[in-house]
Amino acid sequence: MAEYRLMKGNEVIAEAAIRCGCDGYFGYPITPQSEIMETLMLRKPWEETGMVVLQAESEVSAINMVYGGASCGKKVMTSSSSPGISLKQEGITYIAGAELPCLVVNVVRGGPGLGTIQPSQSDYFQAVKGGGHGDYHLIVLAPASVQEMNDFVELGFNLAFKYRNPVMILSDGVIGQMMEKVQLSEYKPRWTDEEIKKISGTWATTGKTPDRDYHVITSLELDSARQEKFNHKLIEKYKTITENEVRFETFDCDDADYVLVAYGSSSRICQKAVTLAREKGIKVGLLRPITLFPYPTKVIQDMTKHVKGFLAVEMSAGQMVEDVRLAVNGKVPVEHYGRLGGMIPTPNEVVNALEEQIIKGK
Amino acid sequence: MTEVKDIIKKENLVYSKPKVLTDKVFHYCPGCSHGVVHKLIAEVIDELNIQEKTIGVSPVGCSVLAYNYLSIDWQQAAHGRAPSLATATARLMPDKYVFSYQGDGDLASIGTAEIIHACNRGENIVVIFINNGIYGMTGGQMAPTTLEGMPTSTSPYGRDIKLAGHPLKITELIAQLPGTDFVTRQAVHTPAAVRKCKKAILKAFQNVGQKKGTQFIEVVSTCSSGWKLSPVKANEWMVEHMFPFYPLGDMKG
Numbered sequence: 001m002a003e004y005r006l007m008k009g010n011e012v013i014a015e016a017a018i019r020c021g022c023d024g025y026f027g028y029p030i031t032p033q034s035e036i037m038e039t040l041m042l043r044k045p046w047e048e049t050g051m052v053v054l055q056a057e058s059e060v061s062a063i064n065m066v067y068g069g070a071s072c073g074k075k076v077m078t079s080s081s082s083p084g085i086s087l088k089q090e091g092i093t094y095i096a097g098a099e100l101p102c103l104v105v106n107v108v109r110g111g112p113g114l115g116t117i118q119p120s121q122s123d124y125f126q127a128v129k130g131g132g133h134g135d136y137h138l139i140v141l142a143p144a145s146v147q148e149m150n151d152f153v154e155l156g157f158n159l160a161f162k163y164r165n166p167v168m169i170l171s172d173g174v175i176g177q178m179m180e181k182v183q184l185s186e187y188k189p190r191w192t193d194e195e196i197k198k199i200s201g202t203w204a205t206t207g208k209t210p211d212r213d214y215h216v217i218t219s220l221e222l223d224s225a226r227q228e229k230f231n232h233k234l235i236e237k238y239k240t241i242t243e244n245e246v247r248f249e250t251f252d253c254d255d256a257d258y259v260l261v262a263y264g265s266s267s268r269i270c271q272k273a274v275t276l277a278r279e280k281g282i283k284v285g286l287l288r289p290i291t292l293f294p295y296p297t298k299v300i301q302d303m304t305k306h307v308k309g310f311l312a313v314e315m316s317a318g319q320m321v322e323d324v325r326l327a328v329n330g331k332v333p334v335e336h337y338g339r340l341g342g343m344i345p346t347p348n349e350v351v352n353a354l355e356e357q358i359i360k361g362k
Numbered sequence: 363m364t365e366v367k368d369i370i371k372k373e374n375l376v377y378s379k380p381k382v383l384t385d386k387v388f389h390y391c392p393g394c395s396h397g398v399v400h401k402l403i404a405e406v407i408d409e410l411n412i413q414e415k416t417i418g419v420s421p422v423g424c425s426v427l428a429y430n431y432l433s434i435d436w437q438q439a440a441h442g443r444a445p446s447l448a449t450a451t452a453r454l455m456p457d458k459y460v461f462s463y464q465g466d467g468d469l470a471s472i473g474t475a476e477i478i479h480a481c482n483r484g485e486n487i488v489v490i491f492i493n494n495g496i497y498g499m500t501g502g503q504m505a506p507t508t509l510e511g512m513p514t515s516t517s518p519y520g521r522d523i524k525l526a527g528h529p530l531k532i533t534e535l536i537a538q539l540p541g542t543d544f545v546t547r548q549a550v551h552t553p554a555a556v557r558k559c560k561k562a563i564l565k566a567f568q569n570v571g572q573k574k575g576t577q578f579i580e581v582v583s584t585c586s587s588g589w590k591l592s593p594v595k596a597n598e599w600m601v602e603h604m605f606p607f608y609p610l611g612d613m614k615g
Contacts, residue, residue: 023454024450024453024454026450052450052453052454054449054450054453056446056479057475057476057478057479058475060443060446060475060476061443061446061475061476061479062446064439064440064443064446064447064476065446065447065449065450066450067437067439067440067443067446067447067450068419068437068439068446068447068448068449068450068451069450069451069454071437071447071451072417072450072451072454072455074454076450076454090440091440091443094439094440098438205417205435205436205437205451206435206455207413207414207415207416207417207434207435207455207458208413208414208433208434208435209414210414213433214433214434214435214436215435215436216429216435216436216437216438217436217437217438218429218436218437218438219438220426220427220438
């Protein structure tokens with residue numbers, strides 16, 4: 001029997017983690033995502049599944065606990081919001097460099113600096129283009145509903161282990177705080193030692209047994225030629241991910257003259273904007289990237305054949321719009337509309353922006 | 363005349379290389395204490411027969427490459443963060459013997475928060491803390507533990523307390539934390555000191571096996587290259603200058 005509940009996005013992250021057999025959560029409180037650890041502490045999963053939940057002394061420490069746990073082949077995760085995610089970048093780049101699977105949830109708030117506790121989408125560059133130092137990518141999932149907050153926890157772990165790569169759920173304060181109906185996942189047991197051996201036995205630090213050489217988890221390579229070879233290996237991995245894991249959704253794009261491009265909570269606003277615009281007789285569609293890395297570049301390229309212009313709508317000063325422009329490559333106009341500092345655009349604002357910036361501008 | 367091959371017999375064997383010590387040549391400078399401490403850890407792992415159960419966490423610093431020398435599973439941490447990796451590893455695999463191996467820059471400067479909180483939580487881990495009062499790997503800069511007046515490349519006129527603050531006795535701080543079970547300060551400059559240090563390491567690993575909480579072993583060490591002294595002179599300098607400020611002995615447990 002499917003189990004439905006009315007829950008906050010943040011609470012669902014915690015519930016989904018327990019249900020998908022997560023081994024460990026390590027976090028530090030920050031608004032607007034503190035409900036994730038609060039829910040876990042209230043649920044006491046260590047009594048139910050044996051899952052470890054620990055409040056670390058800092059975000060820096062929390063991500064490094066994730067680094068240690070991931071080294072052991074365990075399903076481990078952390079969550080935070082923008083300023084905390086900045087602190088985690090050191091650990092994230094080490095995890096990417098050591099090719100470890102893990103899940104990082106960012107419930108984005110406005111910045112820069114301490115900024116605001118209100119929702120924003122201004123961490124796109126940080127999430128998608130690298131964030132920490134060195135050439136690496138995260139796999140980035142952008143949920144647009146409380147249901148997807150649930151679904152992307154398991155999806156995130158699956159992708160993380162499939163590619164031995166950190167995965168980020170790039171959410172925002174709207175999705176984290178709003179309540180919606182959600183169908184919860186079935187319970188899955190945590191992996192046994194035998195299962196971990198089967199899945200990650202070639203690299204995980206589970207103790208050197210006589211049947212294998214000892215394992216070293218490291219991102220250090222002092223030989224430049226070998227480091228370059230490793231960098232190329234990563235590039236190949238990101239290519240494979242780009243070929244196989246692009247996820248997106250389209251609404252009313254088949255006959256669209258104009259396409260809104262929006263992810264996460266902005267895409268929910270844009271769905272309404274599409275309806276309003278069509279009532280006015282403007283043929284508008286919506287493209288919602290679900291994976292931000294890999295980005296649905298090819299879909300946009302194909303759309304340029306029949307679309308007269310794109311409007312990227314995001315709660316930022318214009319970050320994802322750069323990826324739209326790269327895909328469109330100058331063939332048709334691409335504009336950006338965004339609200340900042342925790343302000344959320346209304347559907348009417350989006351329609352006005354479309355008319356002013358794209359249709360009249362043309 | 364007796365041939366060497368006639369002497370190499372089982373009954374004449376008084377010492378052999380620990381099994382978990384690999385055949386790789388140490389990258390450490392002559393006179394450095396790291397090699398001796400590595401060997402002691404290897405001997406303890408052999409004697410307790412816990413190779414399959416031991417996970418090491420190496421730091422950033424000279425001993426970043428510790429994983430080349432002990433054939434156990436290793437994690438290489440970011441600078442100062444080894445206690446966080448060890449925390450998660452010990453909690454997720456409670457039957458394992460988890461230890462972090464850290465220098466003074468790693469543990470007492472950039473990783474101060476991580477070590478204090480791991481010890482305060484009483485994580486069931488061994489911490490080996492190599493204190494040579496200097497940043498060895500980056501070429502001899504001032505460390506949190508550099509003595510007053512001690513010249514380094516970033517305190518070329520000697521550590522000035524007014525400018526750089528006081529050397530940090532972090533082990534004394536850690537001994538105050540209720541989570542720590544065994545806290546001691548050792549050295550490896552003489553055969554007697556080596557034997558004592560090994561006893562402490564053995565006790566620490568045994569205590570972790572009995573889930574007694576955090577085991578903290580500081581080893582006051584030499585850095586001939588950083589101190590710009592010969593190995594013998596470095597040992598003498600350590601006895602004369604380091605030991606009065608960092609006195610050896612058990613602080614707790």
